[in-house]
Amino acid sequence: MRTTNGQHSARAVLGPPSTFAVRTPATIGLSGAARAAIAITALAALLRFATLDVQSIWLDESSTMVLVRRGFSGMLSHLSSSESAPPLYYIMVWAWTKVFGVGALGFRSFSALAGTLTVPVMYLAGRRVSPRVGLWAAALTACNPAMYYYSQEARCYALLILFSAVAFVLWLRALENADARSLALWAGASILALLTHYFAVFLFIPEAIVIARRVGLRRVLLPIGAVVVVGLALLPLAVSQHGNGKKSEWIEESSLVSRVAETAKQFLVGLYGPLEILTAVIAGLLAAGALVLVLRRTEARERAAARDFAIVGAVGLGLPLVAAGTHVLDVFDGRNVIAAWIPWALLLAIGFAAPRARRLGASLGILLCVLSLVVIGAIDAIPGYQRDDWRGVARALRTPPSPDRVLVAERYSSTPLSIYLPGTRTDAGPTAVTHELDFVTLRERRTGRSPTPPAVVSAPAPPGFHSAGVVRTETYALTRFVSPRAVRVEVALLRRLSGEPYAEAIQQR
Secondary structure, eight states, X not given: OOOOHHHHHXXXXXXXXXXXXXXXXXXXXXXXXXHHHHHHHHHHHHXXXXXXXXXXXXXXXXXXXXXXXXXXXXXXXXXXXXXXXXXXXHHHHHHXXXXXXXXXXXXXXXXXXXXXXXXXXXXXXXXXXXXXXXXXXHHHHHHOHXXXXXXXXXXXXXXXXXXXXXXXXXXXXXXXXXXXXXHHHHHHHHHHHHHHOGGGHHHHHHHHHHHHHHHOHHHHHHHHHHHHHHHHXXXXXXXXXXXXXXXXXXXXXXXXXXXXXXXXXHHHHOSSOTTHHHHHHXXXXXXHHHHHHHHHSSOHHHHHHHHHHHHHHHHHHHHHHHHHHTTSSOOOOTTTTGGGHHHHHHHHHHXXXXXXXXXXXXXXHHHHHHHHHHHHHHHHHOGGGSSOOHHHHHHHHTSSOOTTOEEEESTTTHHHHHHHSTTOOSOOOSEEEEEEEEXXXXXXXXXXXXXXXXXXXXXXXXXXXXXXXXXEOSSEEEXXXXXXXXXXEEHHHHHHHHTOTTOEEEEOO
């Protein structure tokens, strides 16, 4: 059939008929799937930004805020001693807070934006398989409790997920096209992910292996080499940061088996929440149903994509797990491997969109999304399952204090308290002279069980002091002792009274 030059130009722009439907003046706008993806993205934005200040800043977020507030040069010079991630997130959030401020909302809004942008990126990733898969991938991303959590945390994880998702989309494109531009874009996005978090390498490795086998090593040698060069350049910083034991010692305190179980639970229903064993079991059954549909109710094209997703997801978790099990590098934790959620979510999306089980797949997907939203709502409504409530502690401490008050709280508590109580000193020294002692305790979250209520210091008043009352809420307890005259007390005694051998004694001036 003959065509005019104008028709040739239109085809060059719109693509072949097998890729795009025939366009008419009535159909040239957004497709129904694209409009639905925009609506899901809007829902994700509302969910993340509307509740951005519900929870308090906790320890890790306060470390980010303190670091960035040092200024650009001070931030970079202290990065190796205070953090365990590469510099890109901190540079970007430093620039962001120049516009939106250095308060909690200024920092968290950056993560909320990254988390919201991940939703359409996941749609594009699923769209490489089919529009229905893309919509389910977007819906899972918008509703998943872990994606919601990291979208509201002043840490690098939301940005890691975003860049890893972008790299995944470009990897899928490179698998189809294998042209130099697609490969370069994939390598560039992988570099951005690696500059955000070292564990991005565990998704890049299986992606590189799959694409090298598919299109040939010679064609991908240059883009893979570029990512490797950047990784080698980051190696001295990574070694320096890992040498600072306090940033990873808390991981090794838990057994590897428990951390694997925690990671699976986190992928399904988030970090903490009410009835989390029950919700995790239900979510796991729904996810298992989706995997069965992938195997039995999809076409060859969907199964081929599912195979690629499963390879990347399995290797992305397996490599750091093997490194931890062999004690080569034991930092396996749900936070560090959170980017591996991307291929697994896409795998579930294929099951929910299974063309030969549309009603069943859609029912399973809807139930999982509803369950996820219920978990998110319950966490926002029940303070005991939220982040440590240092904001509430600070409010309780704003009652007219003694000018030399000493606070006794858990290890590293001075960092989050300094966000809400500016001027808080880190250490009172071996002894302190004061008229007032305040013992602060937080509730303790426990996987699979209700949080432990905050304890009240029941020991006798230190010599020279008398009890001035207790403030106790669902998230913290404040036990106060006062003296009519200044008394010198030993910090070692205060630690014994608190029951915390590594408690901090913080003197406010």
